[in-house]
Amino acid sequence: MKQTLLLLPGDGIGPEVTAAAQRICQLVAPDVAIEEDLVGGASIDKHGVPLTGAALDRAKSVDAILLGAVGGPKWADVARDKRPEAGLLGLRKGLDVFANLRPAYCFGALVDASSLKRDRVEGLDIMIVRELTSGVYFGEPRGIETDANGVRRGFDMSVYTAPEVERVTRVALEIARGRAGRVCSVDKANVMESGQFWRQEVTTVHKTHGGGVELSHMLADACAMELVRAPKQFDVILADNLFGDLLSDAAAMLTGSIGMLPSASLGTEGTPGLFEPVHGSAPDIAGQGIANPCAAILSLEMALRWSLARPDSADRIMAAVGRALEAGARTRDLGGDLSTTAMTDAIIDCL
Amino acid sequence: MKQTLLLLPGDGIGPEVTAAAQRICQLVAPDVAIEEDLVGGASIDKHGVPLTGAALDRAKSVDAILLGAVGGPKWADVARDKRPEAGLLGLRKGLDVFANLRPAYCFGALVDASSLKRDRVEGLDIMIVRELTSGVYFGEPRGIETDANGVRRGFDMSVYTAPEVERVTRVALEIARGRAGRVCSVDKANVMESGQFWRQEVTTVHKTHGGGVELSHMLADACAMELVRAPKQFDVILADNLFGDLLSDAAAMLTGSIGMLPSASLGTEGTPGLFEPVHGSAPDIAGQGIANPCAAILSLEMALRWSLARPDSADRIMAAVGRALEAGARTRDLGGDLSTTAMTDAIIDCL
Ligand SMILES: [Mg+2]
Ligand SMILES: [Mg+2]
CATH class of the missing domain: 3.40.718.10 (Isopropylmalate Dehydrogenase)
Known part of the structure; x- marks a missing residue:
């Protein structure tokens, strides 16, 4: 049966880094169907809530979810239960990922x-x-x-x-x-x-x-x-x-x-896992194309390993990231000057 | 009024390192009266309990308490509330050191x-x-x-x-x-x-x-x-x-x-403080005269600073320990070969 990965790019640098992960996914697991939906501030802007019931239902129906990041100063004054972060909590709770x-x-x-x-x-x-x-x-x-x-x-x-x-x-x-x-x-x-x-x-x-x-x-x-x-x-x-x-x-x-x-x-076996970088939405550098895509790409690596049962594809990504770094590829946070796209290209070259 | 420091050497290397601290105290604050009592396994062996009511009363009556360490394999089979560690907990509770x-x-x-x-x-x-x-x-x-x-x-x-x-x-x-x-x-x-x-x-x-x-x-x-x-x-x-x-x-x-x-x-101002090394009783090296006395000596330093209001004496100890280390004085745990006594001598030379 066809596997589906749901992208929830979210806010800040989220869309930039999930786009990078998507490129990698299309190369190492081209038969995985990719869908996309809104979470966090992006969902608030469109629907007034950080996670719609429809988005949660969709998340429950796929095989794995790759989330970028949520939050930012734009939504800082919103009531606590309507904040972007509440979308992430709602997702974790709805998926019962323990x-x-x-x-x-x-x-x-x-x-x-x-x-x-x-x-x-x-x-x-x-x-x-x-x-x-x-x-x-x-x-x-x-x-x-x-x-x-x-x-x-x-x-x-x-x-x-x-x-x-x-x-x-x-x-x-x-x-x-x-x-x-x-x-x-x-x-x-x-x-x-x-x-x-x-x-x-x-x-x-x-x-x-x-x-x-x-x-x-x-x-x-x-x-x-x-x-x-x-x-x-x-x-x-x-x-x-x-x-x-x-x-x-x-x-x-x-x-x-x-x-x-x-x-x-x-969560329990057979339910979709939620994968996300540890870093946040980094609103200070959002939209500049300079974010480090590695954490999102390595989150895809975990999705392939733990939810999509494709350890070989996961291994390929892990090795490629290591080789790209060895070859000197670095985004600004790592002391280099590669853009998000150039860093992703460097990893793709090593796949 | 004469100040009193109560030594509770306890178990394992406790007696060795508190003896070292006592030597230093007699040099930097010779007018402080020093008393001694039992806690932990040492108290169990003599009185059947890890802290007697009399020892606690005495602790409450002095200006500061310097404890060595409690515990060891000898008392491992004793009931939980009779263990050497219960003596330390009883002391903390009795003194209300928050x-x-x-x-x-x-x-x-x-x-x-x-x-x-x-x-x-x-x-x-x-x-x-x-x-x-x-x-x-x-x-x-x-x-x-x-x-x-x-x-x-x-x-x-x-x-x-x-x-x-x-x-x-x-x-x-x-x-x-x-x-x-x-x-x-x-x-x-x-x-x-x-x-x-x-x-x-x-x-x-x-x-x-x-x-x-x-x-x-x-x-x-x-x-x-x-x-x-x-x-x-x-x-x-x-x-x-x-x-x-x-x-x-x-x-x-x-x-x-x-x-x-x-x-x-x-605890609250005017009540005695309890001072002790972070390390434990180290039963494996107890009695060999090779324990590092610095933590006990620096616990005395804290007693002088926080309970006995003698910041100058405390400063003297701190500086002397630093100078002795600078001069190369090291016990085994620090990669040297000085005995407890020789290390204490080295610190005394720097006072
Ligand atoms: Mg945390
Ligand atoms: Mg601790």
Whole structure:
């Protein structure tokens, strides 16, 4: 059956970088049908809302979604639930993508961009699997209130259920099987009940579904340290929503080239994954044709690998980006002067 | 009135490094009376509990407490609430030390020990002020249970009250006034109600008590990134218990010499502070006389500065440690071969 990729270019540099990814897709997977729709500010401008029901329905019906970026100063004064970012949240929620994949790898040619010494990051290849739909960012009750004694307080519930831990753990185990086969699960089991629970459940799931994968546990603060000290010790890191948030950003920054990094958000098997660069809409350089297309192209790489089951096409892209960088191709953010189009051409030349 | 410092050497290398700090104290502040008592495994062995009521009462009655380290394999099988670590928790709770000060600085002579490049960490001098007695590590309700539908869940309440935020914010502002005058408060106000509340309260406290101090806010994940990218941008970082836990450990590791770092835990003004090295009891090298005494000596430095109001003596210690390192003095963990005593001698020579 024909596979479909939905492009949601969004705002700022989003349209420029997704156009670059589209060119690559047409070359490495020409039989994939490409559709396009609106999200974020672009959708607000046309429809008054950051994500229409029709766009969400379409997203649910395709095989994979490649999103550019959302947001910008133009929509800063819009009410919170009507902001461009609400379109992205609505998409994640509507697709029920509970596993956020955040790779942190370092292309050989860019190792010196890292604030870490060469030997600490050369060959770095971590995959962080972050639970994306539960935990303290979504738990109930939550609020700000004044109690009976007149004392103001703010609170959020940090909570996980067994099925929530199970499904994201199974994704991490599955991913580790295609890599070095090691999952390090992160929590604060020493001081949090939900941390103890997380550790128990991950251990249980590993017993049943962990064939061939080595599981270890690490406290989240120790993990924050170890990422700085010796990041190459990690293969897959599994973390809840909050710890995954901080640790995936720290790990990404280890590479020194956060403008290069993609992400994937996956739901249950058979449902479409959502793929997007880690970088934002960069309104300051939007429309100038100078944005770095690599993160969007590598997001396509993840879409081909995780939703479209085309690992060979994904490998081709990964190798081509590496070779183009090795040959000296650089956009401005990487210290070069190539335009978005010229950088894309350079990668295409290396396919 | 005569000031008193209570030494709680504790376990493992604790007695060796506190003995080193004691020698320094007798030289730079000879009029300070020094007492000693038991905590941790040492207290379990003698009294059956990791902290006696008498030891806690004594701690409350002195001006400052210098703790070595607690714990070790000998007491690993003891019930959780009777473990050496429970002695430390009992002490913190009994003293109500709500502000944990975790400096991250890098001695010039040790810059190359960092996994970061020299230019990123040379001259690094961050003070992280972490709230230590509230937040999700202590919030209620908390537990692991099976709900009416048979679904297991683990949960903890992330909660702060206005007085809790106020007192730790005032400590951070006061500390910044003696430094570069900048506090960066960290939260997840974008996704947590307790984060929004934290930001509101910190802002309010700054309006009343922030004279001369510049306040900024940063999301915790962005802070984790910025600590890796450009750590020298920070002066004082103010964070809640959980974010402060991860960020202080990441910041400490930036220096590459976590065995060098001290910490302080302060309560309300006029109550004794608790000072201790960041490192643990290191049972593997205990009793061999090779432990690095610097973290304990620098913990004494913090005690002199923050509880005993002797900034000149503190400055003397800080300068002497820097000069001894510059002259090449190194214990094994720093790549040298000096014993604990010889390293202490080298620092004394530089006083
Ligand atoms: Mg983040
Ligand atoms: Mg910690």
